[in-house]
Amino acid sequence: MTELVLGPLLRHVDEHSACLWVETSAAGTVRVVADGHAAEARTFGVHGHHYALVCVDGLEKGRKYPYTVEVDGEQVWPPADSPYPPSVIPTLDQAKPLRLAFGSCRTSVTHDEAGNKLHGVDALRAYALRMAGVTDPAAPEDPDPGDEARWPDLVLFLGDQVYADETTQEMQDFIESRRSIDEPPWTELKDYQEYAELYRLAWTDPANRWLLSTLPSxxxxxxxxxxxxxxxxxxxKKEMEATSWWHGRITAGLASYWVYQHLGNLTPDERASDEIWKAIDAHGGDGELDLTHTLDTFAERADQHPESYRWSYAREFGDQARLVVVDSRAARVLDPERRTMLDDTELEWLDRQMRGDVDHLLVGTSLPFLLSPGLHYVExxxxALADGGWGRRGARLGEKLRQGGDLxxxxxxxxxxxxxxxxxxEVACGKRGAAPGTVTFLSGDVHHSYVSEAYPKHPDRDGVPVSRIVQAVCSPIRNPMPRRLRFLVAVMAYGIAGPIGHVVARSAKVPELPVRWNMVKGPWFDNNLATLEVRDRGLHMWWATGVVEEGRHERPRLVEVASVDVDPR
Incomplete structure (x- = not known):
């Protein structure tokens, strides 16, 4: 019997439709049945792996639909012996206050004492157990009823769901079964097969798998x-391209990202215009469509010509919020003569999304838009130094600093x-439609969490903002900064970097910014998953971590670490 390798992952969901992604062990037809509604799709193949995206339509808004998954007529989900509640499709209801979970940076190691000692408790898994109302999968007779009122409508993963360069022992064992780890790229990933295994390790823990089957992402x-x-x-980039292995890495990385992550981000209209999906949708043959060459060619082009494909996307939640998720990695222009975070095509798209007429404009970007002020000016x-602000010698030093210091x-x-x-x-001042209650940046990456708020330096000149401009960071979900480094990072980023950053920035003639910003709360370094809830024109946000009590590593308790209220002006 064909089995599920991964999934189901509940991806795009709106008021009347939902899409579920799966990987199967062989080619076949995948069917989803949700309380009288059914849809099916043929698998498509990539490098010997098999995937399907099944979209169920005609659903009612604001309902929870229990569902099952079949492959070639045989039910494969949910598992017969699952201690978790039935997986459901929770359709959106625009009248209900939006709840959005978010976070970044999650490694995949075991959830026993050894794994938790290495990388801490997985906050996502603790969240899953709380949502499921099962504190101990081995003892379902001891349930925790959970708090369904706080369930999010979706979760936003802000990068580093998988680590292609810092692999776990289990991943290294798989790599070594295929090739020598004494040759490039050593214990790092080399090709699509290794990416497929990396995603399998990331998404197969039973609790997390249940969560991803019932919480849209x-x-x-x-x-x-x-x-x-x-x-x-x-x-x-030139240093990487000079290696013998980079071409294979970037091609596999982008191709697998399209399959495992990006495809599920797309709305039905976006899928209809996507070049890869068009090939899937147009396939009318009896056999499975093999997309290997198509995806590899696409990935090569997307790397060399990033303006040819947009990874960013936006989601509308009625009048409550617009979520704009920005690619701050692949869309970069690296030419020193016109270096910028977003190429012209990406910037034009973002310019169209950055408008008001909603209660909250939420901007998801893996990298914090607002670092600590001192660290901002150091970067x-x-x-400026690498671009020649202090001459050629200074340029060489600047390049070493930004690569060595992750600047x-x-x-x-x-x-x-x-x-x-x-x-x-402009959005905050009401120059791009009615000003929202907040312009809120949601980010990860930096392995600590915080909230800051920006204010214009010259409101008489630039306008008085109606919106509050906020940066909220949740990082990591599971990959904590070593304790010996936490104090050092806090002192450097939020203490020493302050006066140094302003001095050196002025010396290199870095333009003055029209805003200042202050820390509202933080930093803290726990493994966390954050949740944002819309409350009228304000926001309530909280960060939660998993805590092991009495040695029960398999059933951590979810505990709130911090909370912040952002009230409207």
Whole structure:
């Protein structure tokens, strides 16, 4: 019997339809049955793997539909012995206050004492157990009723769901079964087969698998999905392209990302215009469509000509919110003469999304738009230095600093930062439609969490904002910064970097910004998953972590770490 390798993952969901993604062990027809509604799709193949996206239509808004999954007529989901509740499709209801979970950076190691000692408790898994109302999968007779009122409508994964460069022992064992780890790229990923295994390890824990089957998800990549510091600079890119293995890595990384993450982000209209999906939709043969060559060719082009494909996307939630998820990795222009975070095509698209007429404009970007002010100016200085602000010797030093110190966030791409900041201020001041209650950036990456708020320096000149401009960061979900580094990072980023950053930025003639921003809360370093809830024109956000009590590593308790209320002006 054909089995499920991965999934079902509940991806795009609106008021009347839902899409479920699966990977199967062989070619076949996948059918989803949801309380009288049914839909099916043939699998498509990529490098010997088999996938399907099944879209169910005609649903009623605001309902929860229990569902099953069949492959070639045999039920494969839910598992017969599952201790978790039935998987459901929860359709949206625009009249209900939006709840959005978000976070980034999650490694895939075991959930026993050894795994938790290595990388801490998986906050996503603790969240799953709380949602399921099962505190101990081995003892379902001891249920926790959970708190369904706080269930999110969807979860936004802000990058580094998989680590292609920092692999676990289990992943390394798989790599070594195929090739020598003493040859490039050593214990890092080499090809599509290894990416497929990496995703399998990330998404097969039973609790997390249940969560992803019943909580709609949207995703965007960050650097570790491909490699640390991906697209930091032109020098970095040339160094990678000179290796014997980079071409295979980037091709496999982008091709697998399209299959495992990006496809499910697309709305029905976006899928209809997507070049790869058109090939899937048009396939009328009896056999399985093999997309291997098509996807590899597409990935090569997307890497060399990033303006040819847009990974960013937007979702509308009625009058409550617009979620704009921005690609801050692949769309970079690295030419020193016109270096910027977003190419012209991407920037034009973002310009159309950055408008008001909703209660909240939510901008998801894997990299924090607003770092600590001091660190922001240090990164801006490093870019100016690498661009020749202190001459040729300074340029060489600047390149070493930004690669060695991971100085490659929005602040280190000042052109793009300034343009997006100007858009944000125009939205906040009501110059792009009615001003929302907040313009809120949601980010991850930095392995600590915080909330900050920006204010214009010259409101008389630039306008008085109606919206509050907020940066909320949740990182990591499961990959904590070593404790010995936490104090150092806090001191450097939020103490020493302050005066140093402003001084060196002025010396390199970094343009002054029209805003200042202050820390509202943080930093904290726990493994976390954050949740945002719309409350009229304000927001309530909270961060939760998993806590092991009495040695029960398999059933951590979800505990709130911090909360922040952002009230309207």
């Amino acid at each position: 949207v995703m965007i990549f960050d650097d570790h999905d491909v490699r640390d510091d991906w697209n930091t600079s032109l020098a970095w 801006a200085w490093s870019e 490659e966030h929005w602040a280190a791409f000042q052109d793009g930062f300034q343009k997006v900041l100007a858009m944000s201020l």
